[in-house]
Amino acid sequence: MHFLNIGHVYETTARLVHALTGEYPGGADSVPAAFRGAVSQLRPRPAEAERFTISYEDGAWAEHCRQEGIFAHIVGPATPSDGPTREDWDSKVHQAVQHIHDLNRDLGSLVDLLVTDVVVVNSGQDGGGSANKLPGLVVMSPGGHWDVPEYAECLVHEGLHTGLFVLDMVEPMFNLSARELEKDEYRALSAVKIGQKRPLHAAFHAAVVAVPLMYMQHVRGTGDLVERYGASLRDACTDMRTQREHFTPYGQMLLDGMCDWVETLDFTQVARAISSPE
Template sequence: MHFMNIGHTYENAARLIHAVSQEYPDPEGLHAAYRVAISSPQLRPMPVESEEITISYEDGAWADFCNGNGVFEHIFKGAGPTAGPTRESWGTKVAAALGLIKEISPDLHRMVDLLVTDLVILNSGADGGGSASHIPGVVVMSPGERWEPLDYAMCIVHEGMHLNLFLSDKMYGTFTLPSTDLEAEDRRALSAVKIGQKRPLDKAFHAAIVTVPLMFMEHRQGRTALVDLYTTSLRDACRDLKKQRPYFTEYGRMLLDELCGFGEAIDFDHVAHTISSPDYAGYRPTVAA
């Protein structure tokens, strides 16, 4: 599956870097070059500050930007002030989560390490996270009080996968229509996460894809709650998404077919293979004659 593959992510990052700088980075310099590229004012309002993930809180610059621009209102609503001990606890749990991601899959960790540059942590009670196409690298998280390192890890990977899809969409385009047109009632599809609900096509597609790494991570930890929850809903979502196939680009159809193949088989060995296999690294866009 291309959307899970570290090589494909690196290739897409290199394409974005080239689009911004007219230069392709050396493999060793891709991580730093990607941070320089997305720091362009055309891509996000504030530059990346560090090679590591920068953590900020409700009083940070990213929180000010989001609050001032109505971004992630459902997550910021109700967020109150936080003090040192709470922030230290969050930092410890995020570090444990990143270690757990690396333990589960080193290449999945490399994907997160590339794509997630800024993490805003809040105490709003939303018990979830958010990311947006117009602020690459930024993830907002409001952890639940009982979250374990695996919950933090899955939230980070979940939002990292959204960032990955936003990146690939910038490079190739996933749909033949703009996002606003995909909200029409006849272009909606079942959500694999908000079970039984119809969502705009792009959001339904994203929701279906992010179930794959979450189910995979839980499976690797010997747990089954999400696997049990999403197996049927993912298959239902895939059947509904296929009905909207004409609105997918050639690239989007490739991702859709790979997703639906997983939905039918639920093969976690295949997921592990596709994360690292060079077979899924490349993609040749259509070239005009």
């Protein structure tokens, strides 16, 4: 599953940096800062050179999203937050990053690479968002029951979406345009919205990001997501494979890797996929 592999994602990110700036990063350690500099060309606001920034409903990112109608269901209804609430959010986000590193160091490094800005708001929603037009930005609205593991899962979920955006920019996954993929004939079962069909690229994204979340819960010794999504992920993979012709050879490789894994749900394979130099 190349979409999870730290070497593959780093190399592809370096290729994106080269495409946007004309220069290759000098080595793996320089890729995160180079990525931030490169994607700053694609966004209305630059990314900091290191780590990530945290802002709230009154920040510049939230205002941009409101003006452009991005994440409207999250940012639109956001209510004002006070100092203690923000301190708790900040603490939970930083603890979540450490939690991801504790579960799997390389998965943590992927989040460090791909997440550049976090916007935390209280909107009454329970979830997060990311967009290909704003690579590196994660918007989240913590649910009332959220603790560090839920923050961590949100960061991995949205960070891996950004990873897919990067991979797709460098090596397209589909041989149809995003507009074409919105048509009814290209819809596929969702692994998460069980029983529903979504555009093929959205269904693929949802299935991909479910894998590391299931892995994280497995490592923690909880199986809620495995029980909830194991069968539906298998059904989604079977359905997407009926439309394999609409994936490019690169996309087919990514699809096949996930579809093969879901037949076993062997989480040692996920750990190997994240870190293996193969």
